Each structure stands twice: as C-alpha cells, then as structure tokens.
Amino acid sequence: MNTLSLHPDEAKTTISRHIYGHFSEHLGRCIYGGFWSADDTLREDVIEALKEIQIPNLRWPGGCFADEYHWRDGIGPRESRPTMINTHWGGVTENNHFGTHEFLELCERLGTEPYICGNVGSGTVQELAEWVEYVNFDGISPRADERRANGRETPWGVKYWGVGNESWGCGGNMRPEYYADQYRRYATYCRNYGSNRLYKIACGANVDDYRWTETLLKNVPHHMMQGLSLHYYTTNWNEKGPATGFGEAAWFDTLQRTFKMGELLERHGALMDHYDPQRKIGLIVDEWGTWFDVEPGTNPGFLYQQNTLRDALVAGIHLHLFHSHAERVHMANLAQTVNVLQAVLLTDGATLIKTPTWHVFEMYKSHQDAKNIPLHLACGEYTLDGKTLPALHASASKAADGSVLVTICNLHASEAQPLTVTLGGTFASVTGRTLTADAFDTHNTAENPDAVAPQPFEGAVLSGEALTLTVPARSVTALTLR
Numbered sequence: 366m367n368t369l370s371l372h373p374d375e376a377k378t379t380i381s382r383h384i385y386g387h388f389s390e391h392l393g394r395c396i397y398g399g400f401w402s403a404d405d406t407l408r409e410d411v412i413e414a415l416k417e418i419q420i421p422n423l424r425w426p427g428g429c430f431a432d433e434y435h436w437r438d439g440i441g442p443r444e445s446r447p448t449m450i451n452t453h454w455g456g457v458t459e460n461n462h463f464g465t466h467e468f469l470e471l472c473e474r475l476g477t478e479p480y481i482c483g484n485v486g487s488g489t490v491q492e493l494a495e496w497v498e499y500v501n502f503d504g505i506s507p508r509a510d511e512r513r514a515n516g517r518e519t520p521w522g523v524k525y526w527g528v529g530n531e532s533w534g535c536g537g538n539m540r541p542e543y544y545a546d547q548y549r550r551y552a553t554y555c556r557n558y559g560s561n562r563l564y565k566i567a568c569g570a571n572v573d574d575y576r577w578t579e580t581l582l583k584n585v586p587h588h589m590m591q592g593l594s595l596h597y598y599t600t601n602w603n604e605k606g607p608a609t610g611f612g613e614a615a616w617f618d619t620l621q622r623t624f625k626m627g628e629l630l631e632r633h634g635a636l637m638d639h640y641d642p643q644r645k646i647g648l649i650v651d652e653w654g655t656w657f658d659v660e661p662g663t664n665p666g667f668l669y670q671q672n673t674l675r676d677a678l679v680a681g682i683h684l685h686l687f688h689s690h691a692e693r694v695h696m697a698n699l700a701q702t703v704n705v706l707q708a709v710l711l712t713d714g715a716t717l718i719k720t721p722t723w724h725v726f727e728m729y730k731s732h733q734d735a736k737n738i739p740l741h742l743a744c745g746e747y748t749l750d751g752k753t754l755p756a757l758h759a760s761a762s763k764a765a766d767g768s769v770l771v772t773i774c775n776l777h778a779s780e781a782q783p784l785t786v787t788l789g790g791t792f793a794s795v796t797g798r799t800l801t802a803d804a805f806d807t808h809n810t811a812e813n814p815d816a817v818a819p820q821p822f823e824g825a826v827l828s829g830e831a832l833t834l835t836v837p838a839r840s841v842t843a844l845t846l847r
C-alpha cells in the first residue's frame with residue numbers, strides 16, 4: 366500500500382507564485398503568430414487563456430535572442446523600425462513590430478510581472494542602462510522623454526531584469542570568471558529609479574556546471590545579485606525523439622530525466638547555502654521543460670512540438686520539485702509559452718489549443734503563494750527494463766483560506782496506485798479532478814481539443830484524518846480539501 370503523510374503544522378515556506386512563470390522568445394511562432402497577430406495586435410484568445418492560469422510573470426525577449434536584441438530597434442512607429450536577422454532561430458527576418466511597448470502592454474493586459482532579459486553578449490553597458498531608464502524613470506531625462514514621445518507617459522516600473530542569457534554559450538561563450546566581472550559592470554549601471562528596487566538576475570549554470578555557480582557566488586558581491594539562474598531541459602540531446610508516436614521506453618526515459626531537476630536543485634542549492642546561508646539570493650530556473658524533435662514538415666529552427674500526456678507528467682513533477690525547494694527557488698519559467706518547446710498553448714491560424722501542460726498549470730494554480738506542506742511519500746516502484754522510478758510523486762500546500770491542495774502524479778504507464786493519505790487534520794469535504802488518457806501520447810488538436818482535459822475525480826474518500834483513493838495510471842490528479 367502506498368502512503369502519503371502530510372504535516373500541515375510544519376508548513377512554513379511560501380511557494381512563490383513566480384514558480385509558475387513563463388518564457389517567451391522571438392523564436393518561431395511564439396511572438397509572431399502566438400502573442401502577436403498578423404494585423405499587428407495582441408491575440409485576445411491567447412491573453413484570455415493565459416489569464417485563466419494566472420501567469421505571474423513573463424520572461425522576454427530571449428533566450429539566445431536576447432543577446433543580439435537591440436531594444437531601440439523595437440520602439441517608435443512600427444513602419445519605421447529596422448529589421449534584423451534572427452540568426453539563432455531559423456535565420457528569419459525580424460521586423461521588430463513587437464518591442465518594448467508591445468511586450469509591456471501585453472504584461473499589463475495579462476496582469477503579470479514582466480521579466481526583461483538584457484543584452485550582454487553583443488550589447489553595451491550603456492544600452493542596457495538606457496533601457497532601464499527608458500522603462501522605469503519617471504522624471505525628465507532623454508530616455509524618459511523619448512518614452513513619452515512614443516506614447517507612454519508613466520514608467521512601467523519593471524522589477525525583474527536578467528543580465529545576459531546563457532553567457533556560457535549563445536550569450537557570448539564566456540568563462541565564469543569573465544562573466545562575473547561583466548555582470549558587475551552591467552549590473553552596476555542598471556539603476557533603481559523612484560521606489561522601484563530592481564531584482565537583478567545573473568546568468569547561472571548550464572545544467573550541472575557547479576563550477577559556474579560557485580564562481581559567480583565567489584566573485585559577485587551578493588548585494589548586486591538578487592537571483593542566479595539555472596537552465597535544464599528534459600531531453601536526450603543525442604536523440605530527442607518525437608513529441609508524439611512514442612512508446613513506453615520513451616515515456617519512462619523522459620520521466621527519468623525529469624528527476625534530474627531534483628538533483629540540480631539539491632546540488633546548486635547546497636552551494637548557494639554555503640555561500641549565502643541566509644538564502645537571500647533566489648535560484649531562478651528561468652528555462653525548463655521538454656525538448657523533442659520538431660513536428661515533421663516544420664522549420665527546424667522554430668522548435669514547434671506537440672504536447673502530450675507525457676508533458677503533463679513532466680510539468681507536474683517539476684512543479685512539485687520546485688515546491689519542495691521553495692525556500693531557494695524564487696522563480697521558474699517554462700519554455701516557452703506559445704508554439705515553442707513545452708508550450709501551454711498552440712495556435713494554428715485563428716485556432717487556439719490548450720495543451721495538457723496548460724491543464725496542469727490550471728489544476729495547480731492554488732499552489733501559487735500557498736504554504737508548502739512537508740510530506741513523506743512511501744510508494745512502490747515503476748520498473749522498466751531493469752530501471753526504476755517511484756510510481757508516485759506528490760506535493761501539498763495550504764492556502765490562506767485554510768484549504769489544502771494535494772497534487773499527485775502517477776508515473777506508471779499501466780497500473781493504478783491505491784493510496785492512503787494521512788492529512789494531519791480534519792476536513793469537511795474533498796473534491797478532485799484527474800488528467801489522464803488512454804495512450805501516452807494523447808494530445809489536443811483542432812479536431813479534438815479536449816482529448817486530454819481534466820475530468821471530475823470522485824474516488825477519494827474522507828474518513829477522519831485519512832483520505833483513501835486509487836490514483837489512475839499515467840495521470841495527474843488534484844484534490845482540494847476544505
């Protein structure tokens with residue numbers, strides 16, 4: 366019998382809503398065709414769908430694109446903005462019609478915090494400093510005046526600023542010692558204006574490059590760096606495999622790779638605890654998610670992939686891992702919001718599809734800003750070809766109104782899991798929903814948009830301080846106790 370014990374009395378750490386953040390790059394059809402329509406307006410359907418999952422922040426303009434993006438090209442009348450080549454992503458011509466004003470208007474419409482990533486790889490200190498001034502300064506200055514002339518009187522007060530992206534790779538191929546010095550220069554001139562205190566995020570490690578993390582922690586004064594990032598994609602770089610049409614071996618392999626995130630949070634977190642024992646610096650996982658082969662017939666540089674039940678499990682487990690490290694993980698950003706990698710939304714012309722990953726974010730949204738409940742899960746194994754994974758993975762949180770959300774992933778491809786939950790308190794009611802499908806690779810399409818959508822789950826029985834249920838095979842289940 367699988368057992369899950371919750372300890373609500375020990376729930377102290379808040380799960381920052383920023384763990385539920387997203388990332389949108391000028392890549393493929395994320396911006397153009399995703400957020401921005403062909404007639405140069407924001408897509409209202411995309412805005413509505415993202416509001417439903419309460420996205421707390423949005424990172425932009427990249428990614429690799431950020432380090433060759435020059436923000437001045439994206440302001441002023443659209444028809445006179447210069448074009449550029451998007452060398453990283455398909456070599457297409459970028460018309461700069463979606464720039465600073467459009468992005469910040471989008472964030473206002475979404476009710477989400479913008480997170481702007483500055484150009485360190487090919488931009489200057491002055492260019493980044495002036496971007497901050499343009500966006501945030503309320504007084505009389507050349508940049509603030511220019512912003513007003515472009516139609517925006519009040520500053521936006523953007524708090525989150527990334528100082529370069531993947532500076533160890535596409536952002537300049539720097540050594541950590543060199544980047545640490547560059548960070549100090551660039552961050553120095555990103556000024557606080559008015560009451561707005563910037564939250565500056567240094568480029569952190571690629572996966573398990575612990576030397577990068579340690580070098581940054583040793584060489585950047587801690588008051589200059591509010592966050593340090595980490596990037597990890599759930600993929601096999603040698604053979605990514607298709608996003609659909611896969612078998613159990615690929616299902617298992619992807620889920621196994623998902624757990625690497627837990628190890629990374631532990632080990633980068635341990636280094637941060639050593640150098641920053643008071644945990645002032647946030648670990649910002651600003652790129653995570655699956656990376657499969659592009660859909661056949663699509664531009665390889667556009668990273669367009671379908672999204673299946675497997676992606677839902679990957680999302681559910683990641684979010685649980687972030688919750689259990691919430692004392693250090695202050696933000697995380699799924700790559701990427703629309704039409705790219707593990708997207709929550711897919712568009713095809715005027716059609717909009719909510720992916721299984723969107724549903725997980727919707728089912729989990731009450732975890733945002735709730736208190737993480739420490740738990741102990743004793744469960745059986747899921748074994749395939751001599752390799753094992755835990756069959757279940759779970760998380761629980763307590764919201765301000767006293768309700769408790771328990772989310773459970775059953776990784777097992779074919780076996781439902783009986784589970785007894787000891788709640789550590791009594792509740793009057795339980796309601797539930799579960800997300801599952803007959804096949805591993807079930808996904809939503811224009812013809813069948815709800816092939817993977819949560820269904821009511823009525824199999825949870827409350828008795829005193831215990832809850833019993835059978836968790837369906839290959840599922841994500843959310844239970845709310847009141």
Ligand code: AHR
Nearest residue numbers: 427428429430530531700
């Ligand atoms: O998300 C796609 C790319 O992956 C980003 O541009 C880059 O930062 C990472 O390598």
